[in-house]
Amino acid sequence: MVDNDIVGCNWIELPAGKYRIRKECHMSLAQLEVDISWVDLINHPAEGEWQKIAPLRVLSFDIECAGRRGVFPEPDKDPVIQIANMVLRQGEKDPFIRNVFTLGTCASIVGSQVLCFEKEDALLRAWSDFVRIIDPDIITGYNIQNFDLPYLINRAQTQKVHSFPFLGRMRNMRSVIRDSSFQSKQMGRRENKVINTEGRVQFDLLQVLLRDYKLRSYTLNAVSYHFLQEQKEDVQHSIITDLQNGSEQTRRRLAVYCLKDAYLPLRLLEKLMCVINYMEMARVTGVPLNYLLLRGQQIKVVSQLLRQAMKQNLVMPVVKSEGGEDYTGATVIEPVKGYYDVPIATLDFSSLYPSIMMAHNLCYTTLLQSGAVDKHGLNPEDFIKTPTGDCFVKSSVRKGLLPEILENLLSARKRAKAELKKETDPFKQKVLDGRQLALKVSANSVYGFTGAQVGKLPCLEISQSVTGFGRQMIEKTKQLVESKYTLANGYKADAKVIYGDTDSVMCKLGVQTVSETMELGREAAEWVSSHFTPPIKLEFEKVYFPYLLINKKRYAGLYFSSSANTHDKMDCKGIETVRRDNCPLVANLINTCLQKILIDRDPMGAVEHAKDVISDLLCNRIDISQLVITKELTRTADEYAGKQAHVELAERMRKRDPGSAPNLGDRVPYVIIGAAKGVAAYMKSEDPIYVLENNIPIDTRYYLEQQLAKPLLRIFEPILGETKAESVQGEHTRCKTVLTSKVGGLMAFAKKRSTCIGCKATLNHDAIAEERPCFCLSPSPYSLLQVSHLGSLEEKFSRLWTQCQRCQGSLHEDVLCTR
DNA sequence: AGCTAGGCATAACGCGCGCCATTGC
DNA sequence: CTGCACGAACGAAGCAATGGCGCGCGTTATGCCTAGCT
Numbered sequence: 029m030v031d032n033d034i035v036g037c038n039w040i041e042l043p044a045g046k047y048r049i050r051k052e053c054h055m056s057l058a059q060l061e062v063d064i065s066w067v068d069l070i071n072h073p074a075e076g077e078w079q080k081i082a083p084l085r086v087l088s089f090d091i092e093c094a095g096r097r098g099v100f101p102e103p104d105k106d107p108v109i110q111i112a113n114m115v116l117r118q119g120e121k122d123p124f125i126r127n128v129f130t131l132g133t134c135a136s137i138v139g140s141q142v143l144c145f146e147k148e149d150a151l152l153r154a155w156s157d158f159v160r161i162i163d164p165d166i167i168t169g170y171n172i173q174n175f176d177l178p179y180l181i182n183r184a185q186t187q188k189v190h191s192f193p194f195l196g197r198m199r200n201m202r203s204v205i206r207d208s209s210f211q212s213k214q215m216g217r218r219e220n221k222v223i224n225t226e227g228r229v230q231f232d233l234l235q236v237l238l239r240d241y242k243l244r245s246y247t248l249n250a251v252s253y254h255f256l257q258e259q260k261e262d263v264q265h266s267i268i269t270d271l272q273n274g275s276e277q278t279r280r281r282l283a284v285y286c287l288k289d290a291y292l293p294l295r296l297l298e299k300l301m302c303v304i305n306y307m308e309m310a311r312v313t314g315v316p317l318n319y320l321l322l323r324g325q326q327i328k329v330v331s332q333l334l335r336q337a338m339k340q341n342l343v344m345p346v347v348k349s350e351g352g353e354d355y356t357g358a359t360v361i362e363p364v365k366g367y368y369d370v371p372i373a374t375l376d377f378s379s380l381y382p383s384i385m386m387a388h389n390l391c392y393t394t395l396l397q398s399g400a401v402d403k404h405g406l407n408p409e410d411f412i413k414t415p416t417g418d419c420f421v422k423s424s425v426r427k428g429l430l431p432e433i434l435e436n437l438l439s440a441r442k443r444a445k446a447e448l449k450k451e452t453d454p455f456k457q458k459v460l461d462g463r464q465l466a467l468k469v470s471a472n473s474v475y476g477f478t479g480a481q482v483g484k485l486p487c488l489e490i491s492q493s494v495t496g497f498g499r500q501m502i503e504k505t506k507q508l509v510e511s512k513y514t515l516a517n518g519y520k521a522d523a524k525v526i527y528g529d530t531d532s533v534m535c536k537l538g539v540q541t542v543s544e545t546m547e548l549g550r551e552a553a554e555w556v557s558s559h560f561t562p563p564i565k566l567e568f569e570k571v572y573f574p575y576l577l578i579n580k581k582r583y584a585g586l587y588f589s590s591s592a593n594t595h596d597k598m599d600c601k602g603i604e605t606v607r608r609d610n611c612p613l614v615a616n617l618i619n620t621c622l623q624k625i626l627i628d629r630d631p632m633g634a635v636e637h638a639k640d641v642i643s644d645l646l647c648n649r650i651d652i653s654q655l656v657i658t659k660e661l662t663r664t665a666d667e668y669a670g671k672q673a674h675v676e677l678a679e680r681m682r683k684r685d686p687g688s689a690p691n692l693g694d695r696v697p698y699v700i701i702g703a704a705k706g707v708a709a710y711m712k713s714e715d716p717i718y719v720l721e722n723n724i725p726i727d728t729r730y731y732l733e734q735q736l737a738k739p740l741l742r743i744f745e746p747i748l749g750e751t752k753a754e755s756v757q758g759e760h761t762r763c764k765t766v767l768t769s770k771v772g773g774l775m776a777f778a779k780k781r782s783t784c785i786g787c788k789a790t791l792n793h794d795a796i797a798e799e800r801p802c803f804c805l806s807p808s809p810y811s812l813l814q815v816s817h818l819g820s821l822e823e824k825f826s827r828l829w830t831q832c833q834r835c836q837g838s839l840h841e842d843v844l845c846t847r
Numbered sequence: 848a849g850c851t852a853g854g855c856a857t858a859a860c861g862c863g864c865g866c867c868a869t870t871g872c
Numbered sequence: 873c874t875g876c877a878c879g880a881a882c883g884a885a886g887c888a889a890t891g892g893c894g895c896g897c898g899t900t901a902t903g904c905c906t907a908g909c910t
Contacts (some may be wrong), residue, residue, distance in 0.1 A: 212884045242870090325885045357887030358872070380872085381886095472872095476885030483884070491886070529888085530872045581871050581889055602870055602890075609868055609892085659868065670866055670894050709893070734892080 084303070086231075087164035090289040091176050092268055092282070149187040152180065156192045163197070166231050166303065170248045170293050173232040177223045178205045197227025212324045215239070216662045218693045222322070229318045233293040236302050236321065244608050244658050245695060252292050255299055260288060308463040312440070312470055328470060329477040330484050332437075336429045342393070347485060355479065355492045359499045360580050361506065361528035367746040371542050371573040372526065372585065373535045373549035375509075375556070377501065378567050379468070380531035381475040382434045384497045387561040388412055390490050391428020392478075394420045415496030418489040430478075430490075434471055438563075441467035498530065505533050505566060508556050513537060513548070523552075527577055534572070543592035545571050574626055578603065578742055584622050598626060604739045608695075613654040614735050617641050621743060631747050638740055645736075646728050655731060656716050658695040673713035674698055681715055700734075702727040709734070 159167075169176055177195075181203065184192035193203040203223050211217040215238070223230070237246060244250070249260050271282040297303060310317045313328035314335055320328075330344075337344055377383065384390070389412075396411055396419040411421045423431070444464035451457045477483060479491030506525040513523035513535075521538025528534060537548050549568040557566045572585030573595075582602035586595040604610050605619045617638060624634035644650050659674040668675050674696040682689040690696045698713040702725040712727060719726070 210884075214885070324883080326883080329885075354887070360871090360888060473885050479886045480884080481886095495887080532872080579890065582891095607869065607891095662868075668867085672867070672893080674868095738891085 084166060085162065085164045086166045086168060086294065086297075086303075087159065087162065088168045088290045088294045088297075089172070089176065090169050090286060090293075091179065092286050092289075148183065149189050152184045152187060152189045152192050155180070156184075156189070156195065159195055164228055166229050167225065168231045168233055168293050168297060169290065171232060171234040173223070173230055173235060174221050177203075177230075178221050181205055181223065195223075195228070196225040201226050210322075210324075214325070216660065216693060219691075231297070231303070231306075231321065233296055233302070236297075236300075236306075239321070240300075240302075242608060244612070245697065248289065248292060252296065255296055256292075260292060261285060305466065309466040309470075312437070312463075312466050325473045326477055326480060326483050329474055332433050332470070332474075333429060333485070336433050340429065342429075344485065355488055355495070356499075357495050358530035359502055359528075360530070361502065361525065361533070363527040363577050363580055363583075364524070365577050365579065365746065368526070368536065368572075368575040368577065370536060370538075370540065371545035371571045371588075372575040373537055373545050373552070373568065374570050374572065375505070375533050375535065375549060375553045375566050376569045377531040378565055379438065379471055380498055380501075380564075381494050382438060382471040383564045384494050384501075385428075385475065385490070386431045386434050386438075387564050388414065388420060388493070388497065389423040389428050389431055390414075390420055390493055391430040392485065392487055392490070394423075394426055394428040395487070395489055396421060414493035415500055416489070416492045418493050420493070430474060434474060437467050437471045437474075441471070501560065501564070502528055502531070502533065504559070505556055508559060509533065509535055509552055512555065513552065519548075527580075527583070529581065532569075534575070534577075541592070542571050542573055542588050545573075546588070546592055572599070576622070576626070576743065576746060578746070584626065584743075586626050595627075598623060603743075609657065609659055610735060610739075611655050611657045611699075611731070613641070613645070613650060613731065614739060616654070617736065618739055618743060621740070625743070625747060631744075635744065635748075638736075642732060642736065645731060648726070648728065652699060652716055652720060652726070655699050655726060656697045657699070657735075658697045660695050661690055661692055664692060671708070671710045673700075673710045676710045677713040677715065700727045700730045701725065 181193050182205075194201065195203045201224070203225055206222045206224075207219065208222045209217065209219045234246060237243065237251060243254060249262065253259050268282065271278040306317060306320050309320055309328075314331040315323075315328055334344060396406075406421070406425075409422075410425050411419050413419050420428075441464045444460050444467060448457055448460040448464065451460055475491060475494055477485070478487045478494075480486055481488070506528060509523055509525055513519045515522055519538070523538060524536045525533050526536055535549070535552070537545055537552075539545050539548055546568065549571065553566045553568040557564070560566070570587055570589040571592075573588060575583065575585035577583045579602075584598065584600045584603055584605075587597050587599040588595050590596055600606055600619070600622065603618065603622075605615045605622070607615070621634040621638055624630050624637060641650075657673075659672075661674060661678055665675055665679050677698045678690045678696050697716055699716050699719055700709060700712045701714045701719060703712045709730070712730070714724060718724070
């Protein structure tokens with residue numbers, strides 16, 4: 029063992045020789061044996077070319093049970109009717125799926141199967157046999173990890189199907205259910221069930237979506253609508269028994285329903301290119317595929333660090349991690365708020381933190397401990413001092429591991445980008461794009477890893493120095509731009525940095541057209557870059573025109589990048605349109621208003637539209653789905669310090685029905701219902717379904733005053749001016765008082781309000797006797813009177829609608845019309 | 848005896864603080 | 873070899889910032905009672 033003289037406190041060099049792995053490591057390696065074979069296949073293709081591996085077999089399955097969701101039926105009762113259905117995809121036949129899985133594989137639907145047995149134990153036996161026979165590489169479905177698989181294993185246990193829980197590829201390795209809890213700042217706390225299926229990667233689509241996409245709702249229905257613009261039909265568990273006990277036809281219908289639930293995850297997997305992107309990530313970071321769904325960011329960096337350390341014959345030290353105080357992060361330049369009707373250039377440091385670490389050779393192995401300078405008699409030109417006062421040797425003395433990792437990642441990213449440019453096949457383009465994105469993410473999380481104080485190898489000297497350099501650089505950039513681009517230096521106007529966050533500055537350069545701004549922006553970026561150590565580089569990225577700057581981390585603007593003539597998109601950051609904790613009504617309204625203001629340049633039109641929407645709201649013409657607010661349940665009820673609407677509702681729902689209540693980590697949807705004045709908001713939250721079923725009135729005043737008013741004011745004020753914006757508010761208020769008094773008057777007479785199914789307008793009871801109580805085109809408003817039958821009618825309607833949907837051919841399954 | 852002002856209690860309101868969810872980079 | 877009890881270890885990217893909301897606290901408004909004055 030050689031003491032590492034200059035640097036790297038705990039890093040030791042390993043003399044050549046063979047080493048035995050400690051027993052416990054060996055154990056875990058044995059468990060990972062099959063995963064490692066995956067790594068070999070996926071992670072180490074020959075340089076620069078795609079490796080051909082065997083076609084992947086992907087199994088998607090879903091079960092339906094008549095029991096209440098999540099509640100296991102009593103074991104001694106007659107078997108619940110279950111259908112386990114699966115869709116298997118493999119082979120190379122169907123062009124529809126041809127392009128799904130790359131890396132030399134393609135797949136297609138070759139068979140689908142619905143298992144339907146009289147006896148539950150026979151069903152379970154057949155299912156597990158089926159899995160073993162078709163031998164899938166990847167098992168997918170929706171929430172299979174926490175519901176379907178555990179449910180099946182538990183049922184098998186109850187039904188004494190002893191051959192069942194061997195779902196992996198290792199003989200005699202029993203699949204068991206383990207509870208695990210995963211906590212990270214990124215994802216919050218999640219409680220999961222883990223079932224070992226050695227050699228088969230469980231690729232639960234729900235988990236993928238939770239990690240990669242920020243959605244308002246994660247039900248399969250919402251997700252498939254979001255990505256495929258296609259609804260799935262829900263089968264009420266209450267009617268499953270009837271369908272199963274009915275005729276051939278009804279059973280077939282049930283089977284088709286269920287089959288679709290197995291298809292959807294597959295189609296989503298394909299559309300979102302999950303497998304490809306995850307394989308790219310696994311390749312780049314060198315971790316098994318299933319780690320990407322089961323573990324956090326740290327393991328990826330550790331894996332890369334170990335790879336790099338191995339090359340230099342180093343082993344990684346074990347350090348005790350203890351929580352310390354937070355360190356200072358990045359600077360956000362104080363925004364000069366307002367509406368800018370001139371082009372605003374945005375200059376960005378590309379990969380700021382990775383490039384800082386590379387430029388200054390920041391690494392565990394280059395950090396100089398206090399006193400090391402004297403001890404080793406280093407010359408001042410051998411090391412640098414960071415803004416936080418820490419010292420690191422230059423790469424001429426020793427090159428750090430982290431810069432090397434980052435260099436690999438970024439150069440690989442550059443290669444991927446170059447290949448992307450050469451590639452003509454749009455599908456391969458997407459693959460390469462996924463690859464370069466994965467590399468970027470990996471590069472960024474290296475910095476985060478050094479700052480993770482509850483981690484494997486925290487090193488605040490590095491992370492603090494990185495953010496310190498970053499702070500200096502953004503200040504310097506601002507200063508440079510504002511000092512060069514002035515009237516005095518012969519430019520058209522004094523440039524002004526109006527905003528900046530971490531690695532970007534927004535500059536008002538004073539030129540009037542987008543193309544001039546682009547030109548000047550490019551020049552400025554190049555000039556500023558020359559003041560910094562390579563590979564640090566400031567890049568011109570885009571022009572915003574016009575630009576609405578509301579606050580720190582909150583702005584909107586038209587985004588010009590590819591062309592100076594047409595905008596690429598409307599970019600909204602931090603505003604209600606992109607936030608998930610308000611209702612869609614607010615998001616849509618703000619979005620439309622912004623479009624009218626920024627694209628159509630019609631602020632008064634925006635105001636008119638806002639007024640229309642508000643009057644719709646107050647007249648109850650807004651669909652309830654537009655008023656649903658969702659918030660995540662991030663901890664258990666007793667861990668919350670204060671009272672909150674979604675937490676209180678979750679508790680109330682638990683008392684009502686423990687099976688359907690939201691769990692830890694779920695997003696709780698709710699609406700605010702009417703109540704006496706002065707009642708706190710957390711008392712007024714209610715489950716939207718419950719509201720619909722019981723026809724409970726919505727608190728429209730709350731939605732106007734607490735949801736719409738402030739965001740609207742925020743976007744209108746900078747454009748219309750304070751007084752004008754307030755006058756808009758004034759008109760709204762007048763409008764509101766008139767209308768609410770009307771509604772209030774009605775409510776004094778009737779506690780339950782009737783609403784027209786067609787137009788959702790509130791109906792006066794006297795008016796129902798008239799010929800046309802409301803102004804919609806609904807043919808039979810009198811059906812209102814049969815409120816008690818409404819539920820069954822709606823059910824019939826939804827069934828009919830489903831049939832129609834089928835006849836339209838919007839489903840890929842064969843048409844099932846019982847006419 | 849009736850009216851009024853003052854004092855006290857309570858409701859109402861505004862404000863600052865901390866918690867929480869969420870986003871930006 | 874299996875089952876059980878016990879203990880150790882495992883493992884979790886970062887900070888900056890906004891805005892909504894509950895809650896406590898202080899101030900103000902209101903209402904009621906009573907004493908004093910006419």
